[in-house]
Amino acid sequence: MHSDDTDPAHHDENVYDALATADDDGRWAFGTGFDAxxxxxxxxxxxxxxxxxxxAYCLMLADDALIAAQRLAGWTAKAxxxxxxxxxxxxxxxLLGQARVLLSRAGHLGAAEPFRAGPQDDEDVLTYFRDDRGFRNVTLVETDLGDFGRTIAWILVLSSWRLALMQRLTGSxxxxxxxxxxxxxxxxxxxxxYAAQWTLRLGDGTELSHARMQAGLDDVWPFVEELFLPHDVERRLAEAGVAVDPAELRGEVDGVLEQVLPLATLTRPERAAVGLVGGRGGRDGVHTESLGTVLAVMQSLARAHPEATW
Amino acid sequence: MVTADLLDARTVVEGVVDPEMPMLTLADLGVVRGVETAGDGTVVVTITPTYSGCPALEEMRADLRRKLHAAGHDRVDVRTTFSPPWSTDWISDAGRRKLAEAGVAPPAHLGPRAVGPVPLTLVAPSRAVACPLCGAPDTEETSRFGPTACTALRRCRSCAEPFEHVKEI
Structure with missing residues (x-):
């Protein structure tokens, strides 16, 4: 025991005491290293x-948030x-916090077992030791964020959709x-x-900011359609009162975009949907090569040194 | 039956401070959801995170274990619960005072949230946030996201000082 714990003179509320007295039994170096x-x-x-x-459904919602968080983290120190x-x-x-609980739930239900190779917690096994075919995220979240305009369009679409979904899921x-x-x-x-306010500022800003905001929205648009296509797992669970059928979300997301885009002097793009191969998409584990890039950055160090602790 | 031991554990738990806003105890912050003793004497503490990804949560858990061990409680189990979700309405009046005294604007009371779709906010809400430094009412938001998940950044138009605001959630 550290002396600060017993000496009344040092019994202040210094949170850094915890660092000096933490059990140093070696956290796994890459993931959370602790059970939530x-x-x-x-x-x-x-x-x-x-x-x-x-x-599978917990993985879908977890992976949307996990991969989106990893993409957004790429802006850190560069915004x-x-x-x-x-x-x-x-x-x-x-988003990472939302992903962690959902990954733990998926792990509790058995989803981590096929990938387990060490003593890591379920959420770390699923994050670091799963191959691309095992990820169930929608394609949108794995796409490159591009410039700030495209990033804002990406957050606007993603958060409008996920908010509509989560609001309904509170009754699960x-x-x-x-x-x-x-x-x-x-x-x-x-x-x-945040995204809506930036969309207004950039769209209804200078000629350059308007052009880049519109281009960003155009780039993101082909991935929007997939957000509303129900997977069989979602259909079955929606029927059982557990999940949300994403087809139900289209009206609310459209309503948000109809409110924001005209005010931002932006045009709703007309672009063909991409992201599905033979009717299968991210929810089936069929991904674009962008996910490989995301996973390489996120997983390679942990896979190279799976036993590392600190 | 509430034993003296449990009262003692509760006092210890409620006195642990928030690692990111150390002017507040966990009781002030409103994140302590339960302190109970299990059959085998384990003190079971339940706390709730402020935000899903709050990085302070694990430090709070470690601090709770450490302080309870130091107070003689050998068996400690700190659990977290997400439901019902934390609201800034749970910050105590004492907590609000301590925030203001430390130069952080406390959150406004939100009251019960309306059911149904969340309305979009295209302009920063006109809710007045007084400057915690000079008291002037005329302040502006500079960023909705601050150095911790709980805070936004604002600036006083009167004394020109920047300050943090615990944003309503």
Whole structure:
């Protein structure tokens, strides 16, 4: 025990004491290295719901947030202004927090077992030791963020869609999904406002900012359609009162864009959808080569040194 | 039955400070959801994160374990719960005072959230946030996202000083 704990003269509230007295039993070097210990994780699977379906759905929503967070983290220390650097990192952090609980739930339901090679927690196994075909994220989140205009268009679409989804998911029969959604709604409302306000500023700004904002929106547009295509797992779980059928979200997302784009003097793009191969997309593990780039950055060090601790 | 031991554990828990806003105890912040003793004597503490990705959470857990061990509670289990989601409305009146005294503008009371789709906010809300340094009411938001997940950055138009604001959630 550290002497500060017993000496009344040092019994102040210095949080740094914790650093000096932390158990140094060696955290795994790359991931969280600790169990989030969330009370809801081991809640029973709701009656009439297939365990594998629920695990797959948790992975879908986790992977959307995890890959989006990894993409956004690429802006850290590179954003146009310090405030935007902080904002983008904060948005990434919120999404990462949502992903962690969902990954733990998916792991609790068995999703991590095929990938386990060491003592890591479920969320770390799923993050670092899964290949691209095992990821269930929509294509949009793996695409390159491009310039700041494209990044804003990407956040506007993603957060409008995820907010509409999470708001409905607060009524899920699965207590973990409902709990994650309850927090996510508050966070995503900030993300969407941030993107909408920047869309106005850039779209209705200078000739150059308008052109780049419109180009960013055009680039993102082909990936929007996939957001509203229900996967069989989503259909079955929506039927059971656990998931949300994404087709239901189109009206609300359109409503947000109809509110923002005209004010920003931007034109709603007319571009053919991409992202599906033979009707299969990110939800089936069919990804673009962009995901390989994201995973290389995110996973390669951990895979090269899977036993490393600090 | 509430034992003296449990009262003691509760006092210890409520006195632990937030690692990012150390002017507040966890009780001020409103994140302590339960302190109970299990059958085998384990002190079970339940806390709730302010934001899903709050990086302070693990430090809070470590600090709770450390302080409870130091107070003689050998078996400690710190759990987190997401539901119901934390709201800045749970920050105590004492906490709000301490924030203001430390130069951080406390959050406004939100009250119950409306059911249904969340409305889009295209202009910063006109809710007045007084400057915690000079007291002037005329302040502006410079960034919705600040150095911690809980805070936004503002500037006083009167004394020109920048300050943090615990944004409503």
């Amino acid at each position: 210990g969330t009370a809801e994780i081991d809640a029973p699977v709701p009656e009439g719901v297939d365990r594998a379906d629920l695990a 146009p202004e310090l405030e935007e650097d902080v904002a983008l990192a904060n948005i990434a952090l919120d 029969r699965d207590p973990v999904l409902a709990a994650v959604a309850g927090k996510a709604v508050k966070e995503l409302a900030y993300h969407r406002d």
